[in-house]
Amino acid sequence: MTTASSADNPTRRDFLYVATGAVAAVGGAATVVPLVSQMNPDASTVAAGAPIEVDLTPIAEGQDIKVFWRGKPIYISHRTKKQIEEARKVPVSSLPDPQSDEQRVKPGHDQWLVVVGICTHLGCIPIANEGAYDGFFCPCHGSVYDTSGRIRQGPAPTNLAVPPYTFVSDTKIQIG
Numbered sequence: 001m002t003t004a005s006s007a008d009n010p011t012r013r014d015f016l017y018v019a020t021g022a023v024a025a026v027g028g029a030a031t032v033v034p035l036v037s038q039m040n041p042d043a044s045t046v047a048a049g050a051p052i053e054v055d056l057t058p059i060a061e062g063q064d065i066k067v068f069w070r071g072k073p074i075y076i077s078h079r080t081k082k083q084i085e086e087a088r089k090v091p092v093s094s095l096p097d098p099q100s101d102e103q104r105v106k107p108g109h110d111q112w113l114v115v116v117g118i119c120t121h122l123g124c125i126p127i128a129n130e131g132a133y134d135g136f137f138c139p140c141h142g143s144v145y146d147t148s149g150r151i152r153q154g155p156a157p158t159n160l161a162v163p164p165y166t167f168v169s170d171t172k173i174q175i176g
């Protein structure tokens, strides 16, 4: 079961994979997965690029989910205080693609990171909650992203992209 305590141990954090109309747990020891609904138009409309809405309520602190928008994987991370602090204590000028954490999240919603899960090197899909910076790790050629999705090590030239999204309410976002 996903618990707050799992957020304290990054190596054991549960990961939720979410697809339209289906929910499955991948990896970890998750036995009960919170129901995560993606309230969308039908699949063909989504495939054509319609915006999608995602309910954030079931995503516990320390968890990530992956949804698809325009055929792209989108990671939504419910960051812990520690992860936010890690992202914000880094001198921006030291980053390969300088961007503050504040520039990559929505004001008042610092705990939510939403990024396109496509490595900016050659397009592999990075793994969430992996790597030296507790963010994302791309096993293809070793690019490491931090808890803000910013590139920190490896060949990727730029940060993970932030897709267009807005908060419809405190617990729901619209992507696209």
Ligand code: FES
Pocket: 119, 120, 121, 122, 123, 124, 138, 139, 140, 141, 142, 143, 154, 155, 156
């Ligand atoms: S595609 Fe990610 S490191 Fe090369």
